[in-house]
Amino acid sequence: MMQFIHLCLVLATVQLLLVSAEVIPLPEGVNVIFSLPGSFESCTKHGCGNFVSCVSELNQGSNNMLALDNLVLSDSGSYCCRTSNDDCGLELNVVRGCIKSFLIDVEFTQDHTLEIKGGTTDDCMKACTYDTTCQYFTFIKSKGQCSLMGSKGPLRIKRNSDAISGYSRKRCCTPEFIYQNGSEKPNDVQGSLNLQFHNESKSWFEAFGFCRTQKQTLVQITNDTVMNNVTHLQQNETVTQNGVWVGLERPIFGCDTTWRWISGGSVNTSQWNSSSPPSSTNKYCGKIIWVNETRTIKLLDDDCFNKLPFICQGKMFYSPS
Numbered sequence: 088m089m090q091f092i093h094l095c096l097v098l099a100t101v102q103l104l105l106v107s108a109e110v111i112p113l114p115e116g117v118n119v120i121f122s123l124p125g126s127f128e129s130c131t132k133h134g135c136g137n138f139v140s141c142v143s144e145l146n147q148g149s150n151n152m153l154a155l156d157n158l159v160l161s162d163s164g165s166y167c168c169r170t171s172n173d174d175c176g177l178e179l180n181v182v183r184g185c186i187k188s189f190l191i192d193v194e195f196t197q198d199h200t201l202e203i204k205g206g207t208t209d210d211c212m213k214a215c216t217y218d219t220t221c222q223y224f225t226f227i228k229s230k231g232q233c234s235l236m237g238s239k240g241p242l243r244i245k246r247n248s249d250a251i252s253g254y255s256r257k258r259c260c261t262p263e264f265i266y267q268n269g270s271e272k273p274n275d276v277q278g279s280l281n282l283q284f285h286n287e288s289k290s291w292f293e294a295f296g297f298c299r300t301q302k303q304t305l306v307q308i309t310n311d312t313v314m315n316n317v318t319h320l321q322q323n324e325t326v327t328q329n330g331v332w333v334g335l336e337r338p339i340f341g342c343d344t345t346w347r348w349i350s351g352g353s354v355n356t357s358q359w360n361s362s363s364p365p366s367s368t369n370k371y372c373g374k375i376i377w378v379n380e381t382r383t384i385k386l387l388d389d390d391c392f393n394k395l396p397f398i399c400q401g402k403m404f405y406s407p408s
Contacts, residue, residue, distance in 0.1 A: 111193060111244065114158075117157075117158055118158075118240075118241040119154070119158070119241060120152045120243045121153045121155075122244070152243075156241075185256060186253070186254040187256060189212075189251050192248050192250065193225075194245050194250035195224070195234070195242055195244060196234070196236075196242075197223070197237075197240050197242055197243065198239075199239050200235065202232060203233040203234075203235065204231065207226075208226040211224050211226040213293070213296060214235060215235050215254070216257055217336075218336075218338065220237045220338050222238050222254065223236040223242060223252070224236065225250050225251070226250065226252070280316050280400060282320050285297070285396060288394035288396055289394055290394055291336075291372035291392075291397075294397035298399035303401055305335075307335075307349065308386075314358075314384075317333075317375070317384060317398065318384055328376070330395055332372070332397035333374060333386075333398060334400075335349070337371055346373065346388075354386070358386045359386045373389070374386070374388075374389050375387070
């Protein structure tokens with residue numbers, strides 16, 4: 088299991104170095120940059136006297152940064168950065184396990200960030216968890232804005248009373264969050280469709296999670312059998328013109344923006360709604376719409392946070408942990 092480093096970020100006075108503490112877990116191997124209050128003279132690691140890297144970013148004015156690269160187990164210990172006004176203490180502890188807690192009043196930033204409007208902190212966490220490339224997230228409460236970050240570039244950390252941050256839960260060992268592409272058995276999925284239409288509107292992430300609690304998955308239209316069954320199901324349901332969520336998505340980060348089914352299967356481009364080609368910008372989840380003229384269903388992209396009905400399919404199989 089991946090090892091993690093718990094980092095205790097402490098803001099204190101000169102007289103009392105450790106006044107209040109807040110645990111900020113970080114994965115081993117990550118590069119981090121901490122925003123420190125005021126300008127500082129030096130940073131030392133207690134117990135060995137070694138200096139750690141202190142970097143002043145000129146374009147940030149008087150705001151100085153403490154950079155820690157490629158965190159390893161031996162980085163455990165207490166650090167002290169003496170500033171002009173007070174001291175900023177850092178204490179690193181090595182632990183193992185997944186990270187589930189939200190980090191209150193902590194903001195993560197990165198050079199490569201995807202901004203998503205709407206939703207809640209929980210939606211933001213789910214968006215990061217269900218995307219294979221997302222590692223970190225920050226939710227800005229006043230703006231209702233979710234920022235998703237991958238593994239490229241250093242992770243910048245600062246205090247912000249308007250922010251809540253956290254990590255993808257893909258590595259957690261609870262069934263509601265473990266999902267690996269290709270973990271489904273194709274024969275079981277195709278041979279036991281067991282389609283269930285749910286009229287209660289949810290975001291794509293909520294729908295994905297709900298299907299999983301039923302040991303199912305959002306429907307994947309990977310062959311004519313599934314297509315015919317979904318078409319028949321839609322003919323018997325009163326569906327809004329806004330569409331119905333299915334198990335279709337594209338990566339949030341990286342150069343590959345190919346639309347795929349959540350099991351990794353490719354998408355038949357002839358199934359896409361010809362009057363509205365897929366977006367290359369801010370739409371990452373797929374739905375189906377009913378076309379009255381042709382009495383058929385077509386694929387269409389949409390904002391993942393929009394709330395729509397959805398279809399669950401078959402039985403979900405999990406890889407052993």
